Amino acid sequence: xxxxxxxxxxxxxxxxxxxxxxxxxxxxxxxxxxxxxxxxxxxxxxxxxxxxxxxxxxxxxxxxxxxxxxxxxxxxxxxxxxxxxxxxxxxxxxxxxxxxxxxxxxxxxxxxxxxxxxxxxxxxxxxxxxxxxxxxxxxxxxxxxxxxxxxxxxxxxxxxxxxxxxxxxxxxxxxxxxxxxxxxxxxxxxxxxxxxxxxxxxxxxxxxxxxxxxxxxxxxxxxxxxxxxxxxxxxxxxxxxxxxxxxxxxxxxxxxxxxxxxxxxxxxxxxxxxxxxxxxxxxxxxxxxxxxxxxxxxxxxxxxxxxxxxxxxxxxxxxxxxxxxxxxxxxxxxxxxxxxxxxxxxxxxxxxxxxxxxx
Amino acid sequence: xxxxxxxxxxxxxxxxxxxxxxxxxxxxxxxxxxxxxxxxxxxxxxxxxxxxxxxxxxxxxxxxxxxxxxxxxxxxxxxxxxxxxxxxxxxxxxxxxxxxxxxxxxxxxxxxxxxxxxxxxxxxxxxxxxxxxxxxxxxxxxxxxxxxxxxxxxxxxxxxxxxxxxxxxxxxxxxxxxxxxxxxxxxxxxxxxxxxxxxxxxxxxxxxxxxxxxxxxxxxxxxxxxxxxxxxxxxxxxxxxxxxxxxxxxxxxxxxxxxxxxxxxxxxxxxxxxxxxxxxxxxxxxxxxxxxxxxxxxxxxxxxxxxxxxxxxxxxxxxxxxxxxxxxxxxxxxxxxxxxxxxxxxxxxxxxxxxxxxx
DNA sequence: GTGAAAGCGCTAACAA
DNA sequence: TTGTTAGCGCTTTCAC
Numbered sequence: 039x040x041x042x043x044x045x046x047x048x049x050x051x052x053x054x055x056x057x058x059x060x061x062x063x064x065x066x067x068x069x070x071x072x073x074x075x076x077x078x079x080x081x082x083x084x085x086x087x088x089x090x091x092x093x094x095x096x097x098x099x100x101x102x103x104x105x106x107x108x109x110x111x112x113x114x115x116x117x118x119x120x121x122x123x124x125x126x127x128x129x130x131x132x133x134x135x136x137x138x139x140x141x142x143x144x145x146x147x148x149x150x151x152x153x154x155x156x157x158x159x160x161x162x163x164x165x166x167x168x169x170x171x172x173x174x175x176x177x178x179x180x181x182x183x184x185x186x187x188x189x190x191x192x193x194x195x196x197x198x199x200x201x202x203x204x205x206x207x208x209x210x211x212x213x214x215x216x217x218x219x220x221x222x223x224x225x226x227x228x229x230x231x232x233x234x235x236x237x238x239x240x241x242x243x244x245x246x247x248x249x250x251x252x253x254x255x256x257x258x259x260x261x262x263x264x265x266x267x268x269x270x271x272x273x274x275x276x277x278x279x280x281x282x283x284x285x286x287x288x289x290x291x292x293x294x295x296x297x298x299x300x301x302x303x304x305x306x307x308x309x310x311x312x313x314x315x316x317x318x319x320x321x322x323x324x325x326x327x328x329x330x331x332x333x334x335x336x337x338x339x340x341x342x343x344x345x346x347x348x349x350x351x352x353x354x355x356x357x358x359x360x361x362x363x364x365x366x367x368x369x370x371x372x373x374x375x376x377x378x379x380x381x382x383x384x385x386x387x388x389x390x391x392x393x394x395x396x397x
Numbered sequence: 398x399x400x401x402x403x404x405x406x407x408x409x410x411x412x413x414x415x416x417x418x419x420x421x422x423x424x425x426x427x428x429x430x431x432x433x434x435x436x437x438x439x440x441x442x443x444x445x446x447x448x449x450x451x452x453x454x455x456x457x458x459x460x461x462x463x464x465x466x467x468x469x470x471x472x473x474x475x476x477x478x479x480x481x482x483x484x485x486x487x488x489x490x491x492x493x494x495x496x497x498x499x500x501x502x503x504x505x506x507x508x509x510x511x512x513x514x515x516x517x518x519x520x521x522x523x524x525x526x527x528x529x530x531x532x533x534x535x536x537x538x539x540x541x542x543x544x545x546x547x548x549x550x551x552x553x554x555x556x557x558x559x560x561x562x563x564x565x566x567x568x569x570x571x572x573x574x575x576x577x578x579x580x581x582x583x584x585x586x587x588x589x590x591x592x593x594x595x596x597x598x599x600x601x602x603x604x605x606x607x608x609x610x611x612x613x614x615x616x617x618x619x620x621x622x623x624x625x626x627x628x629x630x631x632x633x634x635x636x637x638x639x640x641x642x643x644x645x646x647x648x649x650x651x652x653x654x655x656x657x658x659x660x661x662x663x664x665x666x667x668x669x670x671x672x673x674x675x676x677x678x679x680x681x682x683x684x685x686x687x688x689x690x691x692x693x694x695x696x697x698x699x700x701x702x703x704x705x706x707x708x709x710x711x712x713x714x715x716x717x718x719x720x721x722x723x724x725x726x727x728x729x730x731x732x733x734x735x736x737x738x739x740x741x742x743x744x745x746x747x748x749x750x751x752x753x754x755x756x
Numbered sequence: 757g758t759g760a761a762a763g764c765g766c767t768a769a770c771a772a
Numbered sequence: 773t774t775g776t777t778a779g780c781g782c783t784t785t786c787a788c
Contacts, residue, residue, distance in 0.1 A: 050548060051524075053765055064775050069767065079773060094544045096521040100468070101765035104459040104780045120488050120687070125479035132478075132505050136512070141519055144503045146491050153495070160500055162455040165410075185453045189409060305691055328479070329686060332664055334693025412781055423759045428783065438757060460781035464764045 052095040060089055072097065103165065111141045112355060113161030114170045117149045117198065122298070122328045123344055124172070127196065130348020131170065138356055140167075151176035158182050162191070168355040173198035175237060175270070192358035192365075196351040199241050206358060208351040208370045212242050212324070215340040215374030216249025216294070217256075219322050222376055223292050224257045227385035228320070232265035232290035234279040234300050243268070246296050246324055265290050269300075276303020284311060292316075292382060295323035301337060302327075315381060322382040336379035343372045411454040419448055431456065462524065470500045471714060472520030476508045476533045476557065481657070481687045482703055483531070486555065489707020490529065497715055499526075510535035517541050521550070527714040532557035534596060534629070551717035551724075555710040558600050565717060567710040567729045571601050571683070574699040574733035575608025575653070576615075578681050581735055582651050583616045586744035587679070591624035591649035593638040593659050602627070605655050605683050624649050628659075635662020643670060651675075651741060654682035660696060661686075674740060681741040695738035702731045 054065045054072075061068070063082070071078045071086040072095075078086075089095075103109045114131060116124045128144065135142045143161060147154035154174045159182075161169060169191060180200055186193050187204055194206035223231055233250045236243035247268070254261050264286045269275035276295055280303065283289060295301035301323035308315055315321055315335060324340045350370050358365045413424045413431075420427070422441065430437045430445040431454075437445075448454075462468045473490060475483045487503065494501045502520060506513035513533045518541075520528060528550060539559055545552050546563055553565035582590055592609045595602035606627070613620050623645045628634035635654055639662065642648060654660035660682035667674055674680055674694060683699045709729050717724045 051765095055765080065766080066768090066776080067774060069765095070774090073767090077773065082773085094547070096518065098463075098524060098765050099519075099522045100459050100463040100524055101780090102767075104457070104463055104782090105765080105767040107767095107780070109459070119478070119491070120481065120484035122479065125484050129479050129505065133507075141502075141523075142504070143500075145501070146488070148492075159455065160458075163458045164500075165457060165459055188453070302688070302691060327688060329661070329688050329691075332661060332688075332693070333691050410781095414781080424782080425759055425784090426757085428781095429758090432783090436757060441757085457781050460764090461783075462764090463766090464781080464783040466764070466783095 051098070052090075052093045053098070056093060057086060057089050057095060060093075061085060109141075109165050109167055110139065111143055111164065111166045112168045112170060112352065113157075113164065113166035114142055114144045115147055115154060115157050115161070116144070116172045117147050117154075117174045119144075119146050123197075123325060123342065126328075126344035127172075127348040127351075130345035130350075131352045132348075133345075134349040134352040138352070140352075140356070147174045149174045149176060151178065155179075155182060158186070162186070162189075166191070168192035168194070168359050170194045170196055170351045170355055172196045173200060173240070175240060190362070192355050194351050194355045194358070196347060197242065201241075204367055206351075206354045206368045206370075208347055208354060209241070209372070210342040210347060210374050211371045212245035212374070213249040213252070215342070215376075216246040216324060217253045218249075218374075218376050219324070219340050220250050220253035220294060221257065222378075223294070223320075223322060223382055224253065224259055226382070228292045228382075229259050230262070230265075230291040231259065232262070232283055232293045233267070234276055234293060234295045234304070235266060235268045236271045236275075236296040236300070238268055243271075243296065250294055262288075262290070264288070271297045271300060273299045273303040273306070276300035277307045278303070280304045280307035289319055291385070292320035292322060295321065298323055298325040298327045298330075298339065301339075305333065305337075316386045320382050320386055326377075330377075330379060335381055338376070338378045338380070338382045340374050341377045342374050346372055410457070411449075411452045412457070415452060416445060416448050416454060419452075420444060468500075468524050468526055469498065470502055470523065470525045471527045471529060471711065472516075472523065472525035473501055473503045473529045474506055474513060474516050474520070475503070475531045476506050476513075478503075478505050482556075482684060482701070485687075485703035486531075486707040486710075489704035489709075490711045491707075492704075493708040493711040497711070499711075499715070506533045508533045508535060510537065514538075514541060517545070521545070521548075525550070527551035527553070527718050529553045529555055529710045529714055531555045532559060532599070534599060549721070551714050553710050553714045553717070555706060556601065560600075563726055565710075565713045565727045565729075567706055567713060568600070568731070569701040569706060569733050570730045571604035571733070572608040572611070574701070574735075575605040575683060576612045577608075577733075577735050578683070578699050579609050579612035579653060580616065581737075582653070582679075582681060582741055583612065583618055585741070587651045587741075588618050589621070589624075589650040590618065591621070591642055591652045592626070593635055593652060593654045593663070594625060594627045595630045595634075595655040595659070597627055602630075602655065609653055621647075621649070623647070630656045630659060632658040632662040632665070635659035636666045637662070639663045639666035648678055650744070651679035651681060654680065657682055657684040657686045657689075657698065660698075664692065664696075675745045679741050679745055685736075689736075689738060694740055697735070697737045697739070697741045699733050700736045701733050705731055 054068045057068045058065045068086050071083045118124050145157035151174050196208045199207045235247040267279045267282055269279050322338050326339050326341055354368050413427045417424045417427045427445050430442045477483050504516035510533050555567045558566045594606040626638045626641055628638050681697050685698050685700055713727050
């Protein structure tokens with residue numbers, strides 16, 4: 039600690055200076071050589087790279103980023119990770135980032151607004167070059183997003199987007215997807231259609247429910263108010279929703295669930311009540327689990343381009359970054375498509391009697 | 398750009414100096430105030446914090462870490478993310494990290510050794526304080542890990558661990574888990590037991606197969622060589638494996654699948670061949686999907702403490718970090734437990750005849 | 757209680 | 773082709 043000014047926090051971290059000293063050149067030469075700067079002769083580059091490898095040199099990104107004023111890093115915040123949807127989106131983000139030579143810093147809000155905010159702060163402190171964000175269900179306060187914009191940092195909302203101008207958005211066409219699904223149900227002859235919708239303060243909840251209503255209206259199918267139940271996006275919401283439907287004493291022919299987990303809740307509830315899908319009640323849902331074909335029965339669903347959502351989110355963020363001031367916020371909407379498995383493929387049970395059951 | 402030396406890369410990034418200038422104090426005072434250093438009077442702290450907020454100040458971690466020589470960051474590398482197992486492990490890691498006030502940088506190798514290495518390099522360059530790594534299936538070259546050790550950076554292997562000394566490992570007790578599963582199958586009367594095993598160059602493949610063999614031996618159940626098929630860990634491996642079993646013309650009574658996806662492959666193959674589970678062939682597997690109860694029939698499985706694996710991995714990494722030189726590498730093995738659903742709960746089909754089928 | 761000086765490891769601009 | 777000089781924004785002594 040006396041003459042060697044180099045701190046040794048733990049172990050050994052080789053620096054440019056170490057390499058330079060060893061070769062009797064300057065740090066700059068080494069720096070340039072290592073980064074493939076054309077200034078340096080192939081000879082020296084070779085020597086320098088050899089020594090660097092030998093010494094186990096890893097450039098210090100902290101220092102590099104600090105002086106170059108960019109981090110080559112995109113921050114990502116998602117509400118959940120152990121969900122097929124997000125896991126797949128994230129894979130898309132990672133792959134695209136890898137291709138463009140960007141690093142991803144992924145954080146998870148656990149559907150908690152406070153945690154989300156902390157992550158935003160962290161990421162801003164890390165000086166990420168851009169941000170991809172899928173809102174938590176709780177998020178009400180949008181003020182950070184405005185300060186982000188003021189700072190000129192590209193921010194792309196994905197899937198769960200706020201009603202806010204000036205940011206990029208990448209979403210699936212939820213409304214059209216729901217519309218197509220319901221239209222299909224109607225086409226095969228159903229008219230008693232229930233809807234287990236999600237939170238109506240989030241765009242996906244609103245859009246999917248709207249798609250449902252649009253289709254009903256378009257085809258003059260009467261909407262039974264008792265058959266529209268708004269809840270959350272999870273399995274328990276589906277379970278409770280189904281139980282509520284059941285309590286009404288009039289079961290619909292088919293249920294449109296706002297998410298895959300909600301549909302699972304329906305499966306579970308139906309099982310408990312001894313009702314068979316699709317015989318006693320049919321079902322269709324928005325979203326997928328990757329395990330769809332193994333359900334009993336395999337459920338038809340609206341497929342979302344999850345991986346692609348991730349890719350596009352990253353790419354638009356990078357475009358924004360490159361174009362800077364000139365950039366006009368993009369709003370990308372990717373098409374969904376209906377995948378038919380075993381449920382909701384043909385009308386079941388004819389004009390079956392409405393079951394009236396006691397609870 | 399003339400007198401204001403401050404670079405403005407994009408937008409405005411407030412610095413300590415900005416706050417200091419505005420208040421007529423020094424940078425040091427501001428720095429200390431913001432970090433809650435006891436030196437500064439409550440008065441000034443208050444003022445400084447107010448201005449900081451007003452200006453939208455975010456401390457620059459790059460700079461902070463550079464000068465403090467630590468990043469408060471743990472790097473994580475996993476082979477996959479869109480898998481229930483890893484997604485859940487990661488959630489455990491994140492939660493624990495959040496609690497300890499550490500940031501996670503997550504990277505995904507996509508089961509690709511080359512990508513894995515690149516990520517290791519990146520993370521080392523980011524000067525993560527520690528590393529948690531679950532090996533890709535391909536990884537053969539362990540030299541980086543030695544250089545990591547030389548640098549004194551804590552490295553914890555999780556689930557997919559190499560045969561290497563001097564690193565922390567956190568795994569489920571695969572061998573005991575498999576043993577218990579097979580013992581159960583034997584206890585309920587099965588003797589014709591097949592095993593779809595995984596790669597035998599990875600610890601989890603080896604351990605689970607060994608658990609199978611141990612149990613067979615312990616209970617004097619003859620092992621049919623044709624009924625042990627080693628493949629990979631994915632659904633297609635299960636599918637192919639089942640087809641191979643089928644081709645032998647002698648089907649076992651029950652199959653023990655090395656992973657959940659492998660078991661899914663069995664479900665699919667059985668379905669295609671018109672064989673009913675568990676009537677025609679029974680099944681049991683290692684691992685879970687979170688959707689187990691919705692399979693037809695719900696499959697019994699060996700449950701792994703996924704979330705806990707993540708937590709422990711993070712915690713042991715942090716301990717290692719704190720204790721530094723003094724630390725002795727830990728090897729943590731968490732217990733699994735058998736979860737019985739609808740398969741493999743009682744011997745099916747009595748002493749049913751061995752089916753001989755043409756392919 | 758506050759601040760001046762030095763330096764973290766690197767890069768960018770400009771010389772030589 | 774190589775090197776010099778200044779920082780990047782922050783923290784850490786150590787003096788006042």
